[in-house]
Amino acid sequence: MMFVILLLTLLSHISQNAATFTEGDLQFTAAVYEYDVVLNWECMSSNGCSREDALLTVEENLVAYRRTAREAKELEADILLFPEDGLGGLAGDRKSLKSFAEPTLENGTNPCLLAQNGEIDVSSYYATIELSCLAREVGVYISANYPTSYDCQECNFEYCLYNTQVVFDPTGCIVTSYRKYNLWIGEDLTYNVDKQPQLKYFDTPFGRFGLATCADLLWESPVVEVVREMNIDTLLLPLYWGDFFPHQLSHSCESGWAQGLQVNLMAANIRSTSEWSSGSGLYHPDGKQNYIHKPLESSSVLVVEALDVHPAKMSTNWNQYANQHSQDYASWSDQEFTEIVYGDEFKFIPITVGQNKVKVCTDDNFLCCLADYQVDNLEDQFSLGVFSGLHSKDTVVRDSWYMEMCSVFKCDPKHSKHTCAQDLSYDYDFLSRSETVFTYLNISATFSDDTNVYPQVLFDNVELKPEFVNISPDGVLGISGTEMPGLISMSLFGRRYSMDSPIPEQFCPST
Known part of the structure; x- marks a missing residue:
């Protein structure tokens, strides 16, 4: 029945x-x-x-x-x-x-x-x-x-x-x-x-x-x-x-x-x-x-x-600026610290009040992240972090994938387990809200030539606000503007596919 x-x-x-559709529509x-x-x-x-x-x-x-x-x-x-x-x-x-x-x-x-x-x-x-x-x-x-x-x-x-x-x-x-x-x-x-x-x-x-x-x-x-x-x-x-x-x-x-x-x-x-x-x-x-x-x-x-229908495309050289200007950015090794973030060991340097240029690099100096910024009041401690290596937390069919990451987010060396290891936190209010407003913030990184880069910026209430975001042709991700809301995170998510683990000859469900 x-x-x-x-x-x-x-x-x-x-x-x-x-429905009908006209071929010439844009x-x-x-x-x-x-x-x-x-x-x-x-x-x-x-x-x-x-x-x-x-x-x-x-x-x-x-x-x-x-x-x-x-x-x-x-x-x-x-x-x-x-x-x-x-x-x-x-x-x-x-x-x-x-x-x-x-x-x-x-x-x-x-x-x-x-x-x-x-x-x-x-x-x-x-x-x-x-x-x-x-x-x-x-x-x-x-x-x-x-x-x-x-x-x-x-x-x-x-x-x-x-x-x-x-x-x-x-x-x-x-x-x-x-x-x-x-x-x-x-x-x-x-x-x-x-x-x-x-x-x-x-x-x-x-x-x-x-x-x-x-x-x-x-x-x-x-x-x-x-x-x-x-x-x-x-x-x-x-x-x-x-x-x-x-x-x-x-x-x-x-x-x-x-x-x-x-x-x-x-x-x-x-x-x-x-x-x-x-x-x-x-x-x-x-x-x-x-x-x-x-x-x-x-x-x-x-x-x-x-x-x-056919979107216009913009070309970005994601390592050009950082490769040309890395030597202009200071690196204070005595302030650096490490923390596990989503299964990966990041190296960080704290963001401090005032106008600054800072840099943090992986131990082998293979990948360096650069930041220049102005912030007058830090309601939460932010840090600039870098990671380059194999990531295995999200894998099933293949064993690992290679990531090059440059990121600024709420991360306090005095309370790193709670603030930096955000994948382990259930405090959604802390994770999603911010009153820290940057006057401006620019980040770039010395990515490998074959790395694909995906820019990410999240503001208070984890909102996307593209009107405050700019990407330059030479690979700088920046935010600026009047009445800009608090920042949650700002990242250059790099994927170096050539270093990923290979596709298996046969994958079987593991029941």
């Missing part, structure tokens, strides 16, 4: 209303949905649940998706991105996740029409069919993330499970799909990955789009490679990403990667107060954005913004 009801619901949404309207997902805790237990029970949860989430897609259509959106795990297929083991997984269909197929004609089984392809019909009804591109599976003999399992992003065009046809490669901690218990990361993109009348998912952002492949090799205009990034202080807050990374890669970036996150998960938006390569970040609130939000 339930599947009869679901089928009737499905067919009621079939429509031929497709901008398009993008929409992302930050969603407080409905979960079924019984399904997420180790005992799992039936496919029928899983679909009841999927349908609850699809109710919100339909409402949001219709709202996006009213706001004249051309493309809508939903978040990672947004249909409730979130689980700690393969048995519970399998109930949510669906087989994949070939690109160019129209699941909505196939269901209407009785050519595919509704219960097996329910989410795929519903999303296809929704795209067809509202006439916009829709990208959604949910588990997929097929029979295989890999890793001593009878089936493979993938974290999959599927894109539907305005007629309901599947345009392309992407299977996440760089899994996050916990996903190694459930998901398979391909032998190599996939480089997936699709063309529209309003530019070329590339696909990645959540933690993929931190790696060269697929993100940098799909930007570089496929010449995309906009990156689609569904994610389930909490606030990891001081350097890995979702909206800060989203903005920084849009600027570092010089592409538009569409990011849709899950909203979860228990995990400080929030941070979705639409980001331009020049720093402008429309975003939401409300990790302590539970309401879902639709964000809509006009983006350039």
